[in-house]
Amino acid sequence: xxxxxxxxxxxxxxxxxxxxxxxxxxxxxxxxxxxxxxxxxxxxxxxxxxxxxxxxxxxxxxxxxxxxxxxxxxxxxxxxxxxxxxxxxxxxxxxxxxxxxxxxxxxxxxxxxxxxxxxxxxxxxxxxxxxxxxxxxxxxxxxxxxxxxxxxxxxxxxxxxxxxxxxxxxxxxxxxxxxxxxxxxxxxxxxxxxxxxxxxxxxxxxxxxxxxxxxxxxxxxxxxxxxxxxxxxxxxxxxxxxxxxxxxxxxxxxxxxxxxxxxxxxxxxxxxxxxxxxxxxxxxxxxxxxxxxxxxxxxxxxxxxxxxxxxxxxxxxxxxxxxxxxxxxxxxxx
Amino acid sequence: xxxxxxxxxxxxxxxxxxxxxxxxxxxxxxxxxxxxxxxxxxxxxxxxxxxxxxxxxxxxxxxxxxxxxxxxxxxxxxxxxxxxxxxxxxxxxxxxxxxxxxxxxxxxxxxxxxxxxxxxxxxxxxxxxxxxxxxxxxxxxxxxxxxxxxxxxxxxxxxxxxxxxxxxxxxxxxxxxxxxxxxxxxxxxxxxxxxxxxxxxxxxxxxxxxxxxxxxxxxxxxxxxxxxxxxxxxxxxxxxxxxxxxxxxxxxxxxxxxxxxxxxxxxxxxxxxxxxxxxxxxxxxxxxxxxxxxxxxxxxxxxxxxxxxxxxxxxxxxxxxxxxxxxxxxxxxx
Numbered sequence: 087x088x089x090x091x092x093x094x095x096x097x098x099x100x101x102x103x104x105x106x107x108x109x110x111x112x113x114x115x116x117x118x119x120x121x122x123x124x125x126x127x128x129x130x131x132x133x134x135x136x137x138x139x140x141x142x143x144x145x146x147x148x149x150x151x152x153x154x155x156x157x158x159x160x161x162x163x164x165x166x167x168x169x170x171x172x173x174x175x176x177x178x179x180x181x182x183x184x185x186x187x188x189x190x191x192x193x194x195x196x197x198x199x200x201x202x203x204x205x206x207x208x209x210x211x212x213x214x215x216x217x218x219x220x221x222x223x224x225x226x227x228x229x230x231x232x233x234x235x236x237x238x239x240x241x242x243x244x245x246x247x248x249x250x251x252x253x254x255x256x257x258x259x260x261x262x263x264x265x266x267x268x269x270x271x272x273x274x275x276x277x278x279x280x281x282x283x284x285x286x287x288x289x290x291x292x293x294x295x296x297x298x299x300x301x302x303x304x305x306x307x308x309x310x311x312x313x314x315x316x317x318x319x320x321x322x323x324x325x326x327x328x329x330x331x332x333x334x335x336x337x338x339x340x341x342x343x344x345x346x347x348x349x350x351x352x353x354x355x356x357x358x359x360x361x362x363x364x365x366x367x368x369x370x371x372x373x374x375x376x377x378x379x380x381x382x383x384x385x386x387x388x389x390x391x392x393x394x395x396x397x398x399x400x401x402x403x404x405x406x407x408x409x410x411x412x413x414x415x416x417x418x419x420x
Numbered sequence: 421x422x423x424x425x426x427x428x429x430x431x432x433x434x435x436x437x438x439x440x441x442x443x444x445x446x447x448x449x450x451x452x453x454x455x456x457x458x459x460x461x462x463x464x465x466x467x468x469x470x471x472x473x474x475x476x477x478x479x480x481x482x483x484x485x486x487x488x489x490x491x492x493x494x495x496x497x498x499x500x501x502x503x504x505x506x507x508x509x510x511x512x513x514x515x516x517x518x519x520x521x522x523x524x525x526x527x528x529x530x531x532x533x534x535x536x537x538x539x540x541x542x543x544x545x546x547x548x549x550x551x552x553x554x555x556x557x558x559x560x561x562x563x564x565x566x567x568x569x570x571x572x573x574x575x576x577x578x579x580x581x582x583x584x585x586x587x588x589x590x591x592x593x594x595x596x597x598x599x600x601x602x603x604x605x606x607x608x609x610x611x612x613x614x615x616x617x618x619x620x621x622x623x624x625x626x627x628x629x630x631x632x633x634x635x636x637x638x639x640x641x642x643x644x645x646x647x648x649x650x651x652x653x654x655x656x657x658x659x660x661x662x663x664x665x666x667x668x669x670x671x672x673x674x675x676x677x678x679x680x681x682x683x684x685x686x687x688x689x690x691x692x693x694x695x696x697x698x699x700x701x702x703x704x705x706x707x708x709x710x711x712x713x714x715x716x717x718x719x720x721x722x723x724x725x726x727x728x729x730x731x732x733x734x735x736x737x738x739x740x741x742x743x744x745x746x747x748x749x750x751x752x753x754x
Contacts, residue, residue, distance in 0.1 A: 208637050208638070208639045209639060210639070210640075227639065228636050228637050228639075230637060264633075264636055264637065266633065266637075270633060271637070273630070273634075274630050274633050274634040274637050275637060277626055277627050277629070277630040277634045278627050278630060278634050278635070278637055278638035278639075278641075278642040279637070279638070279639065279641055279642065281623065281626060282623065282641035282642050282644070282645045283641060284678065284681055284692070284695065285619055285623065285645055286641065286645070286699065286703075287681075287695045287696055287698075287699025287700065287702075287703075288674055288677040288678055288681070288695060288699060289615065289616065289619065289674065290699045290700075290702040290703040290706065291677060291695075291698060291699055291702045292611055292615060292670060292673050292674050292677070293611050293612050293702070293706060294702035294703075294705055294706055295611070295673070296607065296608050296611040296612060297746075297748070298709050298746070298747050298748035299598075299600065299604060299608050299745060299746070299747075299748040300607075300608040300611045300612050300748070301612070301706050301709055301710055301748060302562050302598055302725055302747075302748025302749070303542050303562050303564060303598065303600075303605070303608050303609060303612055303613070303748070304542070304612035304613070305542045305543060305544070305561065305562075305612075305613065306544075306647075306648070307612075307613055307616035307617060307620065307647075307648045308612040308613065308616050309644075310616070310643075310644035310645060310647050310648070311616045311619055311620070311644060311645040312703060312706075313640075313641075313644050314640070314641045314644070315699050315700055315702070315703035316700070316703050316704070316707070317700070318700070319693075319696040319697045319699075319700045320696075322692065322696045322700070323691070323692050323693060323696045326685065326690075326692045326696070327685070327689070327690045327691060327692055328690075330685045330686070330690030333685060334682060334685050334686050336626060337678065337681070337682045337685070338682065339626050339629070340622055340623065340626050340678070341675060341678050341679065341682065343622040343625055343626070344618065344622055344671060344674070344675050344678075345675065347618055347621075347622065347671070348668060348671045348672065348675065351660065351661065351664045351667060351668050351671070352664070352668050355661070356660075356661040356662075356664030357657070357661060358618070358656065358657050358660045358661055359653075359657060361618065361621045361622060361625075362621055362653040362654075362656040362657045362660070363653045364621075364625060365620065365621025365622060365624045365625055365649050365653075366621065366624075366649055366650070366651070366652070366653045366656070368621075368624040368625045368627070368628035368649070369620075369621075369624040369628075369646060369649035369650050370650070371628055372624065372627060372628055372635050372646075373650070375632050375635055376635060391636055411633060412631075412632070412633070413632050413633075413636075414631070414632035414633040414634070414635060414636025414637070415636070416636075
């Protein structure tokens with residue numbers, strides 16, 4: 087008899103993230119089916135249980151008591167949630183959308199908080215769509231799991247069990263569940279994901295203006311900072327525009343640092359002392375926190391994230407999540 | 421009897437670049453010796469012909485009619501050239517310094533143009549010093565080779581032969597000689613190397629302000645754009661400050677793009693259409709020019725730089741170099 091670690095999983099949207107999730111759940115012998123607007127044929131040909139009929143898929147999710155994973159772009163989330171309300175009115179819901187505050191607003195508008203735990207796997211490549219999806223995408227990645235509902239003291243046993251399931255979902259595909267409230271999530275990803283995307287686009291333009299010669303002379307530093315500019319513009323817009331409230335102040339911080347550097351480089355004598363030294367110190371602090379040990383000879387991949395074992399619903403568990411959040415740590419649920 | 425492709429090579433300064441050059445020349449059975457202020461003992465222990473006595477090394481270069489490679493930081497170039505003038509007054513000179521205009525000014529001040537061809541291998545890592553040097557660093561890298569003296573119509577047979585030697589030096593260590601005049605070099609590297617360093621420092625600061633949580637959620641885009649912030653601040657300052665004249669206008673271009681994106685992201689509705697689409701187009705243009713073919717199944721590494729075979733000193737050779745330069749191409753000398 088097969089034992090499953092998870093309830094049936096119904097994925098709505100089978101692009102890079104949704105598709106890779108379906109592949110990983112399949113090789114872990116979990117029950118998984120899904121809906122996709124584009125690429126259903128390709129996914130079926132690859133042997134997956136996929137339909138392009140949203141209503142049918144949602145009715146099946148309701149009948150199977152499946153966990154619904156919303157994996158569509160932000161712009162489509164509202165309409166998907168409306169259909170979930172119509173055709174799968176009792177299913178639990180999670181998502182993998184790159185911003186969490188806007189999704190949560192839509193959840194609250196529909197009074198779905200009691201059956202929703204937000205998620206965001208910090209994984210991706212510069213490619214998109216089902217054809218780009220692949221096994222192992224989430225290995226070692228952080229998987230942000232939101233817990234605002236519990237922080238507000240509203241979580242009942244059902245919600246605690248759902249939180250457990252979402253953490254397990256991350257774990258089954260090799261990711262690490264990092265608890266985080268929606269507002270902190272959005273500010274953090276503005277800093278470490280959306281700003282780098284803005285930078286990649288702008289740097290590509292500046293490099294391109296240098297023509298073939300400049301590209302011929304470019305090396306690792308340029309490649310590293312521009313790689314994600316190959317991402318579909320629609321996807322970049324989606325991430326950055328939907329998180330504009332958090333991204334604009336972060337962009338202001340960045341521009342201010344560049345302007346200060348510009349001023350001191352234009353001085354006589356030119357200086358970049360301040361930025362070079364403080365930037366390097368910041369880098370070293372981050373590396374120390376990450377505990378990236380080049381000299382490690384252990385063949386076992388050790389996570390650099392501190393771990394806390396948490397029993398969702400047990401006394402004090404929300405305070406535990408707050409502690410883990412402040413450390414950027416991961417939870418293991420039991 | 422051993423045949424050498426190159427004259428004896430005397431490297432002054434054995435950090436990452438100078439040290440790696442010494443290692444590669446050694447495994448290619450070329451004659452190479454050098455001077456270094458730091459790490460001479462370590463290099464000797466590793467079996468290399470290294471001294472910390474500059475005068476001695478230069479007198480030997482003069483006796484051996486060696487090609488001198490100046491591989492010290494920009495700040496030390498003037499004093500090194502003065503010592504070359506004193507102790508190796510007839511030796512030919514090249515260099516591997518990351519800016520070319522300032523070096524050329526010092527060369528002209530000392531009336532050394534007739535025996536100088538500038539160079540700059542576009543290779544490096546975030547590490548520095550002899551201990552970071554290693555074989556193979558230059559494999560496939562562009563090696564900028566300057567030719568202003570020839571553009572001014574001043575090149576005699578001696579200079580043409582020196583140009584040939586410097587291109588061969590690049591080739592012996594696996595690099596590709598890309599001809600470029602000093603001013604274009606400095607503008608190009610400001611775009612594709614020095615600006616990415618400035619960005620890496622500033623982005624590290626913005627990421628660090630997000631604390632452990634932000635780092636825990638960071639992934640490839642952040643890592644790619646901050647990696648070079650681990651470079652010694654002194655080296656970053658050296659590159660950026662000595663190229664400030666070219667870097668400041670490039671930084672202005674970049675800041676202007678960010679400010680426009682900031683404004684349209686702060687609009688209602690937030691938009692990043694312009695930057696996302698133009699940045700992606702720029703990226704795709706660059707990728708097309710580079711001809712990076714993911715689908716290639718050939719085991720032979722094919723350079724993406726167009727090649728032109730040039731016989732330095734032959735009629736029309738300078739025009740050929742100008743053509744190659746405009747394409748970011750490489751020259752093969754014969």
